[in-house]
Amino acid sequence: MGRSGAGKTSMRSVIFTNYTAHDTRRLGATIDVEHSTVQFMGDLSLNIWDCGGQHKYLDNYLNEQKENIFGNVEVLIYVFDLETTNQESEYELYDECLQNLGLYSRDAKVYCLVHKIDKILDDDMKAQTIARYERAIKKRTKGFDMEVFGTSIWDHTIYRAWSRIVYKLIPNMATIERHLRNFCELTEASEVVLFERATFLVVCHTTVDETQSLNRYMNVSQAIKDYRRTCQAVQAPFHSMEVRNRYYSIFVEPFTKSTYILVITTDPEVEPAVTKANINAARSHFVKLADNSEVLQ
Amino acid sequence: MSDTDLTQGSQLSEPLADRRILVMGMPRSGKTCIMQLIFEDKNPYDLMDQLIPPTMVRTAYDMISGITVYDFPGIEDLADVGGPDPEIFVGPNTSLVYVIDAQNEAGKSLAELLALIRVALAANPALPVNVFIHKIDGLSEELKMETQQGIQQRVLKNMGFESLDSSNVQFFLTTVFTETIREAMSRVSLRMVPRCDYLESLLNSFCSKSSLDKVFLLDVRSKIYLATDSSPTDPQLYQFACKTIDTIGDISMLCAGLGPERDDEVVMQRTVVTMDTNMRLFMYQVNLELSLLCLGPSAVVKQQSLLEFNAAKVAKAIRQILQ
Ligand SMILES: Nc1nc2c(ncn2[C@@H]2O[C@H](COP(=O)(O)OP(=O)(O)OP(=O)(O)O)[C@@H](O)[C@H]2O)c(=O)[nH]1
Ligand SMILES: Nc1nc2c(ncn2[C@@H]2O[C@H](COP(=O)(O)OP(=O)(O)O)[C@@H](O)[C@H]2O)c(=O)[nH]1
Ligand SMILES: [Mg+2]
Structure with missing residues (x-):
């Protein structure tokens, strides 16, 4: 209105x-x-x-x-x-x-x-x-x-x-948040963010500092949405992205049917392949949570 | 002190760089917009909104590989100001860019171009002359072609009348709203990069050995490429490459503060972007400024370690060549 x-x-x-x-x-x-x-x-x-x-x-x-x-x-x-x-x-x-x-x-x-x-x-x-x-x-x-x-x-x-x-509208948010935090610990990631797939709005994340991190994630929302549009224009729909250097790795991967996940690791000991394997392993578990709000409370 | 000649400016006493691109054209033809877009990473819409004051002095912009781009003040009438100092055109690594406003009547601008060419070629007969037919946004495909043909014919015909050698004259259609402008600038600078033939054949062999479709060696900040393999460059693909670099920049901002403490450290950045089609993009940092951007079928980029291994070797060779 x-x-x-x-x-x-x-x-x-x-x-x-x-x-x-x-x-x-x-x-x-x-x-x-x-x-x-x-x-x-x-x-x-x-x-x-x-x-x-x-x-x-x-x-x-x-x-x-x-x-x-x-x-x-x-x-x-x-x-x-x-x-x-x-x-x-x-x-x-x-x-x-x-x-x-x-x-x-x-x-x-x-x-x-x-x-x-x-x-x-x-x-x-x-x-x-x-x-x-x-x-x-x-x-x-x-x-x-x-x-x-x-x-x-x-x-x-x-x-x-x-x-x-x-x-505020997603009913089982507390459960999703809890599981995301677990996942973050298991993969030894420093930050994990869940995005809604179509809008790329941030669904939830694992960091404590609310305002600071949110602003950073919103920039990612905007950047990826923009980029997806460009990819569409060259008939090559966006799937995933991975940025690595000596200090950190960032993964943006399709996660469940309705979400994307972003994982940041800063531990050089953690192999990218391992992080990817972890994302894959967590996927089936989250499918139940994120794609169907009625399961599990 | 000569009057308001073309080389007037604060840096008048400074000699021009050895490798130089001279950007000239009528006032309001779009020169400064182009510079700000490429070198200051401005957004084209912001450029349209802001009031850019006319350039009064020559402005220098540093590009990769020691190439310097000079934005000259626009001139209404060469004859009035006595013309530029012919000395500035001399040297094997000098290139002229002349910007023409395609949304305006080109007659006056073309007359000035011809006057400029006369002076320039007299000083340096081998000087590459690059005509940017600029502001083509808003023109239909048909009109674009017509405009280019019209301008091209008039320039070449007039040069013919005066028996000027036109073999080094090239035309580009550009606008700040697409990467056409970066591509044109890349094409201009490509030929001035030290040992550019080596670079090209190096990238050709990288392409064929690693079964890639296309490889660019580009300056991450300005997104200008200073080498590519010899396969034709699809403008759409280059546009896509540019957008990818922007996106990587935006995403990396997430980790601002986690990177190196000194900003002169090469962090060995590697990026892989996967598409839902049989295409992948791989980017590999060569040095502080440059990265290799490779496009290829998924199967190839999937053999990530092999590709990284090859990219590392190519990067090393490039560093040696450019040293
Ligand atoms: N500068 C600026 N302009 C905006 C913003 N959001 C919308 N506009 C512009 O405002 C104008 C009107 O936007 P609409 O979305 O059609 O407005 P509306 O509220 O739907 O209007 P009604 O349908 O008549 O109720 C458009 O030209 C937008 O481009 C904003 O955040 N900043
Ligand atoms: N439509 C359109 N306008 C442009 C483009 N590039 C520059 N302009 C406009 O042209 C005008 C003159 O640009 P400026 O860079 O100041 O010209 P200069 O005097 O040659 O340096 C400005 O109002 C710009 O907004 C373009 O690609 N398309
Ligand atoms: Mg409305």
Whole structure:
């Protein structure tokens, strides 16, 4: 949800289809609601409702359609356009959406994206702006679990927000995380990261330092998605990559049907072939976990 | 002090490097964009957004193997400024790049090119002249061909009228939006690399002994290749190679801080990329700047240790040749 031109369709196209940030310049305004379903991590279906933000549609959502729009919502993603000319009416719209959400989907999670953050060049200014939004939004958000992200389709921030959103949606995440940590220890790897196969969003990882590592992984998400597009263009679909030198080895390998795995080893004693064999050995075990969220708790 | 001639600039007192590429053309033809793209790793879209001030002084960029690229200020009218010092064209390892804006009427630019060629060839009859027909993005395939043919014919015809030898004139279609520009620059520098014939035959034999399809020896920073085997270069494949280098760079950032403490250490980096088709890519570090990038069928690259063994030998030979 969000005003017209805020960037909802752009963000959806960059994450879930093969759009580059440049491609989004071609997008027109969304007519009414665009429904799409994405398979995520095997049997998790995400039903995404991209609600066109022009006035006539918004009126409709908040009046005649409110039960249809705000009923059965698991996640509301509200996109604030940083470049809005009327901040007050933006917040009013947000208030109205939350009011309806409170009526029909009391348990929904809310994510607020302060979008087009690339328009602010200075890093301190960026942080300040996000903090300012966060304070204002928090004040208006009562009775909901809510998080704020500064995002832009021009860098990894959009991957970061969406990784966080889907992370919360995967039911057996704790189990997957535990097993990934075990695997990391067994292979004597220094870091292991699990990516969703289609979107390359980070599903989970083994490092403790949350913010620092996430930013690094998001850059990988963006790089691999970009690279896959290039590979497609030469009719040679990407399969895997391995970078080794005297100090470290990085492996990016298809893992289960719905995931990719990234393994970093820094121990020169660990042979690459052994790491690869370990990845292969762990695969069959993770297939049960990652591709089917109902097994094992 | 001569007036605003072509060699004006802060480095005027400095002699030009022995191996040099001189980049010239009308103002706004795209010279500085090309330099910033290749040597400063700028993104083409950022280049379009930013306002690049006109070049006022000659700017030097160091390329691999001691080749220096000079971005000259654009000139409206050679006759006005008295023309460049003919001395700069002299020397067996000098090459001229002339950039023409393909999205604009080329007449004036071509007249200037001809005036430049007259001066340059008088000073150095063997000088390679490389005409970059630039900004071809946005032109249809058909229009691209038409533009190239038009420009090519006019240049060659006019040179013929004046009995100038045109055997060293080459034309390239370029844009900063694809790797066409890097490929053209590679083609220009290729011929100036010391002992380039040796390098080529070395890569040819590496290719055939290891059953590879294509091998590039390239500068990882600028992605310019300074040698390749003699099989034809598929632009798409080169574009793909460039993108692979970028991706490896992005992924390696993960391990920033884990690498060597001194940045002059060769870390023996090797990369393998596998495709879902019968193709693999293998990259092998030769020295701080250069890497070998090999493309071949999976079966070959699968025999990884053998390939690495061969690559190590080739890398050693290359280091000796370039020393
Ligand atoms: N600078 C910048 N521009 C963006 C960003 N995200 C989207 N845009 C641009 O914003 C414009 C509008 O984007 P859309 O995705 O169509 O907006 P929307 O929210 O779907 O609009 P409606 O469908 O009318 O509700 C496009 O031209 C995008 O390229 C961003 O993060 N940064
Ligand atoms: N469409 C297009 N524009 C380009 C390209 N290369 C450069 N330009 C534009 O051409 C203009 C002049 O470029 P600049 O490098 O300053 O020219 P210089 O005076 O020759 O150094 C700039 O506005 C660039 O954005 C290209 O490949 N395609
Ligand atoms: Mg839309």
